[in-house]
Amino acid sequence: MSKPNALASQTSPHAGHRLSRRQFALAAGGAVLTVAIPLGAQTQPPAAAPGSAPVPPARPPVNRAPGSFIRIAADGVVTFLLPTCEMGQGIHTAQAMILAEELGADWKRVRTAMPEQVTPDYRLPMGQQRSVGSFGVRFWHDPLRRAAAQTRELLTLAAAERLSVPPASLAADEGYIVHAASGRRVPFGDLVQAASALPVPQNPVLRPAEQRKLTGKTMRRIDTPDKVTGRALYAVDMKAPGMLHGAVRLSPVFRAEVESMDPASVRGMPGVVAVVPVPGGAVVVAQNWWQAKQAADKLTIQFKATPNDRVGTPELDERMRAALDSGPLPPALQRGDVEAAFRAPHKLVEADYAVPLLAHACMEPINCMAQAGADRLDLWTGTQAQDILLRDCGAAGGYKPEQVYFHNAYLGGGFGRKTHAESAVQAMLASRAVGGRPVKVLWSRADDMQQGQYRQTMMCRMRAALDADGRIQGLRVRVAGPQMGRDNGIPLTNGVADGMSLTGIIDMQYQIPNMLVDHAVVPMPMALSPWRSIANSFTGFFVEAFVNECAAAAGKDPLEFRRQHLQGRPRMLAVLDSAAQSAGWGTAAPSGVARGLAVVESYGSPVAQVVEARLRDGHVKVEKVHVAIDCGRAINPGQVAAQMSGGVVDAMSVALRAKITIKDGRAEQSSFGDYQILRMGEEPQVITHIVEIGSPLGGVGEPCVPPLAPALAAAASTLSGRQVRRLPLADAGLA
Structure with a gap:
């Protein structure tokens, strides 16, 4: 394997709140509760209600590890790794509320992130990690709550041993395990190492309704402060040292293939680095996007005739x-x-x-930044469908799923449009064409409106x-x-x-x-x-x-x-x-x-x-x-x-x-x-x-x-x- 991409830590989608796994461990002094012991069968999603989108066909139950969703550092900061993307629907706040309430975490010390790699823990029963179908709460509520309850019981067992008291005499509250009878409190962070050595409870007891402190109440969204202050990063904001920019030239007629193109027609234009063939057209790579776009518009390219050329x-x-x-x-x-x-x-x-x-008309145009190494692909994007990108980039570039790393940013709108992989494949192919330098491909509004889905x-x-x-x-x-x-x-x-x-x-x-x-x-x-x-x-x-x-x-x-x-x-x-x-x-x-x-x-x-x-x-x-x-x-x-x-x-x-x-x-x-x-x-x-x-x-x-x-x-x-x-x-x- 090639070395992990150093850019991952430089382009954090949630500035100040989102850390790579390595950074997280270092920031916590190396003590992080990441239990990875397989669990029992997950709670199955509800059957499709009449009038709803069909629930994907059930697959065998997935064993989900609580450490796939919850990371507790020695300083008491709790990071939740959330399986669905935040595209303005407030899902990260809702999922964090579910986890924090069941865990007993201090809401003020909660952070959120998304996993960098796809594993079965993050997949829906359809076999894909996707943010679709209003599944963010109605499917994930039970698995997230279970993971939090298991983690809470691990911390409770570790505290019981430290305090020499029965586990039943303890409660998790505001980031502490509390022994009410003596008034003693142990912060979560102090229990991480001991809890990590314990076996995962297979049948955790969920909190009763009367202990709910967060869910059911109107809470301010955790992403709002960064968005109103401009610290939040969307995929279109991503930057990296040595980054190049790509603009697309796609067939104006649906499903037309390229017949011929002449890269020399734009090779001398300012900033142009490469012209890269991609499915259905080309990506022009340049030092900045405007240079790439001007060249893409002037690229000599011919498309094959199709039966659709006169359709209206x-x-x-x-x-x-x-x-x-x-x-x-x-x-x-x-x-x-x-x-x-x-x-x-x-x-x-x-x-x-x-x-x-209808077009999806997302406020944020379609885009993706990729760095394609020989045996590692890093994607900085806002996607609703990680597994679709795995599949299509694997088919086009030969990458195995374990070689693909996601740095998922906020989505400036999704609505189903960002379940597709065109820009990821284009950015991957463009990066390969320029020796593995990072390339950010950005579609114009007209590209998406006229050549989209x-x-x-x-x-x-x-x-x-x-x-x-x-x-x-x-x-x-x-x-x-x-x-x-x-x-x-x-x-x-x-x-x-x-x-x-x-x-x-x-x-x-x-x-x-x-x-x-x-x-x-x-x-x-x-x-x-x-x-x-x-x-x-x-x-x-x-x-x-x-x-x-x-x-x-x-x-x-x-x-x-x-x-x-x-x-x-x-x-x-x-x-x-x-x-x-x-x-x-x-x-x-x-x-x-x-x-x-x-x-x-x-x-x-x-x-x-x-x-x-x-x-x-x-x-x-x-x-x-x-x-x-x-x-x-x-x-x-x-x-x-x-x-x-x-x-x-x-x-x-x-x-x-x-x-x-x-x-x-x-x-x-x-x-x-x-x-x-x-x-x-x-x-x-x-x-x-x-x-x-x-x-x-x-x-x-x-x-x-x-x-x-x-x-x-x-x-x-x-x-x-x-x-x-x-x-x-x-x-x-x-x-």
């Missing part, structure tokens, strides 16, 4: 419309006797809906048979569009049902006795990637917009119509009632204001929203959004509310204006000027209610998105007198 949005839309009209397909879901339900309905309701391609465009046809009481007795759903699960290597149920394209429909909460769902697959030329809440981002719109139309056809209030179809679903009913009460549903709205309602369960958490909006100069202006969520027990309630606000902003952006359109095989939008996300002056007041009725832990970061669009569409339909069935609203002149 109108043609893709026509393909999906034709698929909606096509003949019978294998069912993704079939329940009851659908044919009988549609033979003589009291009322038939039909509607087609459509959503466009997209949330799929989809269409949906809904048909409902209502009985004389206004109940839905039969439902037929056809979805037309790409099959993201297949494109992303996710196994399909019965070879047909795709959770990444149909979740939210095939597992909807509404009690409908007769139901048929199928998927007319329409391949797309562009690369697809999960976008915040994945399929629920559009299936929530399809289902809830149609439920509002069915309520109108039945002559019923949208709230009561939903309640009628959700009997026996206490969580859905609880959030519906909470949001409705907050908005004063059933009372007259303020003059000129229309209300819209929707409720979606995804990622284990039902969320209801009531949107209050009015028309200004013919455009919809959202004034308030009332949100109710049941995520089980809220670990950090203030952060739950913050995520609800953030989700509303994301969802409003794409419901009002943002979309990607295709012309001549390439994306037309290039930046925030023509891909218009919500502006600060447009943000509504968001009023959040956390409903706690003893439910299992659910997600927070993703479930806040799906209900907004259908609730907004309902309000917009009332205001305009036109039924909104296509997003964004700007297509109808309403935004």
Whole structure:
């Protein structure tokens, strides 16, 4: 093996708080509790809740070592190694709260870091270390708590031996093991060496609810001080001695390969060091990024013709419309006797809906710095998917997993986009081409917007048979569009049902006795990637917009119509009632204001929203959004509310204006000027209610998105007198 990369300690993503393992041991005088004895079976994650992203297929239980998550130094500082990345969702604070509370650590002396290498301890049951699917708390809560309880018991046993008292007479509190009867206290740091020599308890006793001091309370995020003072480092901030910079030149047409390039065309330009072929294009390496970018733009490069060279949005839309009209397909879901339900309905309701391609539009552009040695690869990046980078860099560079080291920085937005490895592979290949010097590859905003990954465009046809009481007795759903699960290597149920394209429909909460769902697959030329809440981002719109139309056809209030179809679903009913009460549903709205309602369960958490909006100069202006969520027990309630606000902003952006359109095989939008996300002056007041009725832990970061669009569409339909069935609203002149 080559020598460990010295740059790791010079580019700490959490300045003042994040240390390499070697630095940590030295700073503590060499005494660190790092127990690595294998544990018993981990707590398995909860089964996928209806409407949630599917839980990955279970693998054999992983033996997780408490020392993989907790490091206690001789000076009493506790560092938590956290398995998921911090991309603004507050997950490091929540996970640290879980660990610190169970351990009995002093919150003021807690530090956080991320592991530099991937091991089974940090992987989800899908077999990957990833920060996706709102798993940060709902999966990791139990394994982290167990690791902290084991560590606490080790410290307690060590203290009992030192003090010559029974372990049961001791308690862990604020970084000490305390003997209440005598008033003696031993700091954690003094017990590290003795505790390290003890066997790990296999069945630790977890703290009872009455001993909780942190979780359930609003706590300030631990990353905020560094962010507001500018000390926090994002991947784009990374610097290293001798670092070079790379800019990409990628095919403007989706999936086009390089036919030829002439590195000599830019070799004489200022600062240019190398032109490196990479999949789908080239990286120009130079002394600074602007030099690299200027050269990349002038590089003589030709791309091969593809069948996509003349493809545009109108043609893709026509393909999906034709698929909606096509003949019978294998069912993704079939329940009851659908044919009988549609033979003589009291009322038939039909509607087609459509959503466009979306970009992830992270504030921090795509980037990665790599130093590629002969047998060691160091990556400084902000990634949601370490194992994807391991796989792709291994395939492109021949590195074994144990040879790859991550220095994961804060992410300036992720939303699913940063689960891919393009920039890591590009930086690795560029570093190799310049003799192993570190190279930071940075995409421009236009590169990411036009050559990136997209949330799929989809269409949906809904048909409902209502009985004389206004109940839905039969439902037929056809979805037309790409099959993201297949494109992303996710196994399909019965070879047909795709959770990444149909979740939210095939597992909807509404009690409908007769139901048929199928998927007319329409391949797309562009690369697809999960976008915040994945399929629920559009299936929530399809289902809830149609439920509002069915309520109108039945002559019923949208709230009561939903309640009628959700009997026996206490969580859905609880959030519906909470949001409705907050908005004063059933009372007259303020003059000129229309209300819209929707409720979606995804990622284990039902969320209801009531949107209050009015028309200004013919455009919809959202004034308030009332949100109710049941995520089980809220670990950090203030952060739950913050995520609800953030989700509303994301969802409003794409419901009002943002979309990607295709012309001549390439994306037309290039930046925030023509891909218009919500502006600060447009943000509504968001009023959040956390409903706690003893439910299992659910997600927070993703479930806040799906209900907004259908609730907004309902309000917009009332205001305009036109039924909104296509997003964004700007297509109808309403935004």
